[in-house]
Amino acid sequence: MPNTESLNVAVVGTGYVGLGTAVMLAYLGHHVTGIDIDERKIEMLRRGELPIYEPGLADLLHASESRLTWTSDYAAAIPEADVIIVCVGTPPLPNGHPNLRYIAEAARSVAQNLNGKFQVIVNKSTVPVGTGDWVTRILEDNAPDYHANRYAVVSNPEFLREGTALHDSLYPDRIVLGSASQEGIERLRQLYRRLLEQDFTPPEGVPRPAGLARPQFVTTSLNSAEMIKYAANAFLALKISFANEIAGLCERVDADIEEVVHGIGHDQRIGHRFLVAGAGWGGSCFAKDTAALISTGAEYDYDMPILQAAVDVNRHQRQLVVSKLQRHLHRLQGKRVAVLGLAFKPNTDDLRDAPAHDCITRLMELGAQVVVHDPVAMEQARREWSHLSYQEASSAYDAVRGADAVILMTEWQEYHDLDWEQAVASMRRRLVIDTRNVLRQLPSDTVLEQIGRRRVQETHALPMLPVGASSVHV
Numbered sequence: 001m002p003n004t005e006s007l008n009v010a011v012v013g014t015g016y017v018g019l020g021t022a023v024m025l026a027y028l029g030h031h032v033t034g035i036d037i038d039e040r041k042i043e044m045l046r047r048g049e050l051p052i053y054e055p056g057l058a059d060l061l062h063a064s065e066s067r068l069t070w071t072s073d074y075a076a077a078i079p080e081a082d083v084i085i086v087c088v089g090t091p092p093l094p095n096g097h098p099n100l101r102y103i104a105e106a107a108r109s110v111a112q113n114l115n116g117k118f119q120v121i122v123n124k125s126t127v128p129v130g131t132g133d134w135v136t137r138i139l140e141d142n143a144p145d146y147h148a149n150r151y152a153v154v155s156n157p158e159f160l161r162e163g164t165a166l167h168d169s170l171y172p173d174r175i176v177l178g179s180a181s182q183e184g185i186e187r188l189r190q191l192y193r194r195l196l197e198q199d200f201t202p203p204e205g206v207p208r209p210a211g212l213a214r215p216q217f218v219t220t221s222l223n224s225a226e227m228i229k230y231a232a233n234a235f236l237a238l239k240i241s242f243a244n245e246i247a248g249l250c251e252r253v254d255a256d257i258e259e260v261v262h263g264i265g266h267d268q269r270i271g272h273r274f275l276v277a278g279a280g281w282g283g284s285c286f287a288k289d290t291a292a293l294i295s296t297g298a299e300y301d302y303d304m305p306i307l308q309a310a311v312d313v314n315r316h317q318r319q320l321v322v323s324k325l326q327r328h329l330h331r332l333q334g335k336r337v338a339v340l341g342l343a344f345k346p347n348t349d350d351l352r353d354a355p356a357h358d359c360i361t362r363l364m365e366l367g368a369q370v371v372v373h374d375p376v377a378m379e380q381a382r383r384e385w386s387h388l389s390y391q392e393a394s395s396a397y398d399a400v401r402g403a404d405a406v407i408l409m410t411e412w413q414e415y416h417d418l419d420w421e422q423a424v425a426s427m428r429r430r431l432v433i434d435t436r437n438v439l440r441q442l443p444s445d446t447v448l449e450q451i452g453r454r455r456v457q458e459t460h461a462l463p464m465l466p467v468g469a470s471s472v473h474v
């Protein structure tokens, strides 16, 4: 029997989810080994460096390092593990279906190293319904014979958001577990006991919210747990696309989307969160998960028109940004356009499906000269967006200087705090496209275009938006 307080945990895949999970579990007192096939990441982690940008994670990593080990060798971690948590990527294939190659490879490597005692294999990656059963088959086919049936497979979908990953991991609304194995569920109740009882000392910088309710412990079948993750993301995506669709109508009828969502969000059946107009959703999850759900529907000859409409609205929303620019500048050939923010949202360096990518691509197609700035994601963009040719600026002020227009793509605090008077004074033409509806006060001779808003000067005073309030990504 494992120690009831502290378990040995192997976390497979040390990306945004795996790293946050590993560090959080070590902080709670478990002994955790993070496994990744990317040796560069493992080397960095061994040196105490983080391969990703996530606020607060470095401090928690250092506070918990005595209980953390990093390796590329499954044999060094799996045999000792009471719980094995799979957090590898499931990126989309061209047909919308997630690529399950990494899941299959990880399952095979885990299987070959099982120890014959009872071990729980947890899937935290977002995977289509039925994947848990398929992983069980892979384990059966690859685990040595005498280990047969000495393990449980549990689906434990992850709901953390990049940028607030620690907060979300330590103070979740719910922990969802899907499995046919009661023994597996009980071991995970043990793993998450301190989260469920909230009896740990909060780390500095990640305080427990006042009046926090204990997380709900939701147990379901394997298939339902897998569906819960997709359905949750699909619903949030719908909410954003709904706000964007209403925003489009607001622009036509001279209403203001900020006032409208302020008014309807107070209805407790609706709520304010994710009811936000802007450049549309981005990030590693929404596009991939909506496409996966639609593609699962197609496998069963089942249309999902509501979800498809949400995807279409999102695509249109991205095009809208450049259309707004064209409305003022007309031909963009040779115009200098500053893009502030590359990451798909503030407080992350993640560029996956970032709206800035589509915007820059379109600007380049139209012959604009693009100059960009991002407080943390520029180095990542150099690696991932080498096919785009834009100029980098070392500060937001440098990006804006001499520009014909500035597009605020990501609502970093730094852009919020910019001395906009100074910034627009250095522009060739004073045009600001705020795709996140966060700017409130600009010099009166500046043309400010937002999404679904009346001219700001004409609107009723609204509270200044806290940074991240318009973040619409998981």
Ligand SMILES: NC(=O)c1ccc[n+]([C@@H]2O[C@H](COP(=O)([O-])OP(=O)(O)OC[C@H]3O[C@@H](n4cnc5c(N)ncnc54)[C@H](O)[C@@H]3O)[C@@H](O)[C@H]2O)c1
Pocket: 012, 013, 014, 015, 016, 017, 018, 035, 036, 037, 038, 041, 087, 088, 089, 090, 102, 105, 106, 124, 125, 126, 127, 158, 159, 160, 161, 162, 284, 285, 474
């Ligand atoms: N990023 C998020 O905000 C988020 C939130 C909830 C759920 N998810 C889901 O969690 C999963 C992981 O997402 P992520 O953003 O952390 O991905 P990621 O790409 O950042 O990390 C995946 C990691 O897995 C590693 N890996 C791949 N194959 C491996 C193998 N065979 N053995 C060991 N390591 C391997 C990769 O090297 C990489 O470091 C996805 O299914 C995603 O949909 C992500």
